[in-house]
Amino acid sequence: MKRIVAGLALASSAAFVTAAPAQAAPADPVKALKKQYVTGHGVRISESARTAAGSTGAVSITTNGTIGFGKSGIVAMDLRTGVKGAGSPLGAPPRMVTVGNYTYAKGGLFSDELPDGKKWVRYPNQTGGRAGSQPLDIFRPKVLKALVTGAKSFKGGSYRGTVTFGRLGRLYGEKVDKRLGKVAISYVLDVNSKGLVTRVRSEYRLDFGILGKTTSTVNTRYTGWGSKVTIKAPPADEVLDVSELGTESDVPQSIPDGSLNSLSAVE
Incomplete structure (x- = not known):
């Protein structure tokens, strides 16, 4: 009798394991x-950046706005x-509008x-389509691919990993200062069920x-991925070249210019 019960238990366990659905690939x-x-669609961004520099205290920068796409990326x-x-280590204007080949700045020193x-x-x-203070430009497919494939783990919709400034520089086609080349940026990249990025958190430390x-x-x-976006240049009579x-x-x-060197306060 004990053998029969044991056999039934093993059979039930095997059936349970077999019936478990396979986990879908992200x-x-x-x-x-x-x-x-x-064209005509885009995404909204909301960003907070903080740089703490020893005894000089911390600088906090917030960036909010809208990005418009064309057939090959940000336009x-x-x-x-x-x-x-x-x-601000970036000298970013309080308001900045980029359309085509020009960027328009308003506020603070740019208007006084x-x-x-x-x-x-x-x-x-001069921005090359890079927005804000984030060194990890997820709008460039080859950069996003490197972050995804180079991640050390993927769990709960989050990719986690590290990438060096040197590696990013090669992806961007930029010459990175030798002091930065080996500096690692740790990151968390969150995606939704469709694979669209919902958040990027990056952190890096520099020692000079x-x-x-x-x-x-x-x-x-x-x-707001896929939302309709209209971004126009300011009225011509309000603009000074x-x-x-x-x-x-x-x-x-x-x-x-949005370069990695400038984002890292290295000139």
């Missing part, structure tokens, strides 16, 4: 991203930036000395010897 984030590249941005602390009626300064587009140590943390959220500014003007002659 949706491919790169394929999901490329499907979003539709327009409308971003608002706020800074608290010892000053403009002629009457002028509210915006126009610059050649007697110049001190810094720790930077950037938390970026993405919402940077080339029209005199050499004695305090208005910045350029805006942040």
